[in-house]
Amino acid sequence: MTGLLQEPKTEPMRAPVPAAPPSRTRRTLPEDGVPALLVEHVTKQFLVGRKRKPVTAVKDISLRIRRGEIYGVLGANGSGKSTFIRLVSTLLTLDTGKVEVFGHDIERDEMAVKRLINRVSVDAAFFKKLSPFENLAYAARLYGMDPKSARQQAIAILARLGISEKRLGRPLEQMSRGMQQKVAIARALLTSPTLLLLDEPTTGLDPRSKLDVQSFIEDLRDGHDATIVLTTHDLAEADRLCDRIAIINDGRIVVEETPEALKVLVAERHGQEPTMESVFMTFTGRSLDDDLDNENDENDEG
Template sequence: MKAVEVRELRKSYPRKIPFPLRKVEWVEAVKGITFDVKKGELFGLLGPNGAGKTTTIKMLTTLLEPSGGTARVLGYDVVKEAREVRKRINLVAEGERTLYWRLSAYENLKYFARIYYVPKAEEKERIEELLKLVGLWERRNDLVMGFSRGMKQRLAIAKALINDPEVLFLDEPTLGLDVQSALFVREFVRKLVDEEGKTVILTTHYMAEAEELADRIAIIDHGKLIALDTPEGLKRLVREGDAVEVRVRDFQQAKLEGSPYRLAVIEEDPSSNTLTLRGSVDEEELPKLVEWLVKSGAKVLSVERKEPTLEDVFIKLTGRAIRD
């Protein structure tokens, strides 16, 4: 049995159009995606903000009802058997959204232990174990309002493990964290899969994070699933030697829309009016690309071949960077 089975999953939202039209327009956030997640797998949902990742997670965790299609978690239908699904899963979003700031770390976990019907005989031991696991045992009696963003996120992870879920959903777990806190979260998540045998579904728009952590990655853009494979399998979509990084000055970014090449801006320095462009360009096309840039008014400062990354895969498939 697979941990998650998704078939043609859809979600539409009504959007009101104001006076004088006064009508409702339906916006399709998720457009019929299909994928499976194996038990004991760390599965990544990768895409830019607004791609449909969070909406998908909300449907799989029974927080939103799908507009169409089906989804099953551990064999249970997320709509018809939502209660059974909730018993076996948990979710981590941003720590600030899911914790009570006026309670201590210990009180937060005790509260959620009661909500999830953790047996009284196990409650104290499990809370202590989890707080030590995320490095917060020494701060157990401190109010959460005094915690840093990274500490709140670590506590949110502990809270999500209080019911010992079989499937853990992580929605942008390192968003806004400092480097040290983000590193802790990544290492901890990988350990949950490798040592605890958990199934983890991770959404992120950080390419490096997905490449480092995930066993397989589904790339989502504009509500559609556009690629699904291992990180190495996805990178093979870009041939070795085709990944190119070009640094230019005095180039109007808008001209990329009419470009015959799939390039995207990955870095911008307004102080020097320079852009770093990246894309997949073969050896024969490279001189033509440089010629096109010069004719478009750009001063080409450097051209470098790079190792293919997931960023290159995304640009090749969509014609834009994941940051766009």
């Protein structure tokens, strides 16, 4: 481990008021009202073998996300980001704690929550033999939408993402991964979710596709009533898009602040460069080399 790094704190840290100018104009969001997402003391464990200790993927996480906010969740591989997204998506049950989406408890009022949320995961999961139109018609019907109007919406969204209508009748397996991911984003937005969960939506995309998706998220932020939770490994993306960022390490949130405040924090308290890279290294206590080693180990085991 390099001298740049330090062990993460167990309690989330609050930064002083930023002295440096922000990298982009941040919006002022109202503090009052029902939060878009309220998470209180959530823990999730998995059993990985009969004789092995359970793995705690998420440890006592609490957070409150305001309506209209883009909330970034950063963390190393295996830190618990995707588990957190799956918990909010109703795809995992909670061991302890409570999650509310716009005041609806995800366990007691699961159907209401499902109508409010949608998710884009790192893998664009589709019936690959079907065309984008056929996949989107399926999604539209699942959410009680009229497929014809959904088709028009899909055309508009995908045109904004750089995919023309003439490509939408061919099987998805003939599309590149970047295009498939754009269709996945269109599918999520078709249902007009008020809480959109983006789990590494730009991972593996080429720079142009990444930029298209990022610009689209900015449009959503500026022009639509959507609250977005974004997990990403792209620190510049998080800095550009997020109103606030939480860093998860070993299943715990170790810090939560605006990007500017985080940079000031590492500069003033830890003497690091005021960059998102320094923020990430400081609070995850890992280097990128550690992550690569871990990935190689996982591949070897697999």
